[in-house]
Amino acid sequence: MGLLETAHRPADVLQAAALYMAEEFRPDGFRWIKSRRCFERRGQGGRVERMTLEPSRHNRAGSFVRSAVAQLRVDESDLGDWRTANHLLMVIRPAGALDVLCATSCHDLAWAGFRNTVDLTHPETRVARLVALCEQNRQTVLPWFASTRDPQRLVALAPDALLGPFAFVPDLVEFLVPRGQRGQARVDRTRAGD
Template sequence: MEKSKWNRPGHLIKFTVASLTVFDERLGAWRRANPELTVRRPASVQSIVCASSFLDMSGQYFAVLTRPEERWTRLEQSAAHLRDTALPWFASTADPEQIVQTAPDALLTAWGLAQDLIEFLVSTGHHMQAQALWKRVQEHQPSHRQAFIAGRAMAGTGEPPRWHTPEALGWSASVLDLL
């Protein structure tokens, strides 16, 4: 959650739910132990499984709590909306056996952390699910076919692409071929 820079007691009290992120420390450890199987990414996100903008998911991404008599009601409404919107999104990453079916399409783009989900599945030993997710990504992103091919070529040279690029997905596909 983010507070508004305009917050002032008696004038405005507002918070925004900007993003949703799932981290898994075992995934971070796997990435550090297997650098040849992953792409370059900032150290601060070594353990990231996936993330999404809540701003893109919902028109109700903020709550205004300025008026004391309305605070509890508005806070309860905001919490209910988060429960109904965010918790199903989080649940889509909870079970590696189900990620292929439950991952929202928004996560399956080059910039939507599909590559991270594939690595998460590989790191947990769910190689068949990783292959199926890769297939779903290709169907969802046919316009990136050339970038996927370029990423596979980069894997052949041992030079990993940058994180969050279509080439990173091609890199991941080449890793799947090794398993």
Template sequence: MDTSKRGHPVTRLAEQLIELEHPKDVIQAAGQWMAYRLERDSFRWLKSRTSLERRLDGRLERIQFEGSRWNKSGKLIEFSIVELEVFDEGLEAWRRSNPNLTVERPESVEGIVCATSFLDISQEARAIVTHPSHRIAAIDRLCEHAREVALPWFSSSGDPENLASATPEALLRPTAFGQDLLEFLVSRGLYREARTLIQRFYSIGDEYRDAISEGRNLAINGGRPIWHSPLALGWSSEVLGLL
């Protein structure tokens, strides 16, 4: 887009970024600017959620933002990328149709595939935009960093047939998203890949193997784990008939 023409929407947005003073207004304009920068990656800004989101074939990828609690007009305006989330409509439908094969989750995350704190995978999660003349440059730096870090993270679960090998190990911690990823594969009918994911979980270490064993025993004895508990993936492995 040519931003040199006066009156062009992007030109007006750039002017707003320089003119706005209230932290919440600046952060909203910054999000819109990042959406413009990530337009070719199909992201759009959701004002109500303070997030960048893209939808692809029933899949939702979300980049969640948050302003600093210390923000004050004229003193500090800072915001950070705080979380990355992936949801899948097919997985949500599968869970609703098979409540006996999954665990209870809050309604807002019935379709969750995985999520991570951006602060856990990045050392450059924030942009300080206190000074109007520095705002666009600071936002552009954060935008490029998001493209380098967030987009590959999303891609790791974007191809179900390669998910078992591409998933970051942090998502397989006993209290992380191993169960959710396993259910995602089963909801797609990818049982071989689901078993590969379980074997990868087994290979990480004794803590992981013990969690699988205890979770299977819980299922055999008619128990039910809570979401994100260490026993959840082993429980799912048993009730889904994968081991």
């Protein structure tokens, strides 16, 4: 039996679950960053994709242990450099958010049927539940990340959650313009919620 099946304290269960998920996501290029409680994948142009885990505040040893994939975030240092050089053309944002291409709470994806929470209370069901969570992430989260990689097809691939009126349209426009994709930056108003 491994630590995932024998751990009792919520912190130990969650660390074992994160290490299990890290092995599942290793072929996809992600690694577990314990200090940030996230899975991280690095790419070209200073691109960093992150899935952040969050323990439930109600976790209690032996009676309740849950965790959630709480946030998705894509940063690109090249985008931050462009925003710094073109500060008069961009949306005003804090200096610490200059690299952010897009981010979302996974709780916001629940409307699309995404179940981001996993119950790890019972040792005998932990592996099966983590397998299901990882599979759901492959079907929902990895395509979400992929939708922001190709500037030429961004609008066609981006989920509606990224294009809504209170979402990331300004951030995506700022991503597209320096890449010569002004046509893509003119988002179809019906997709943007107007």
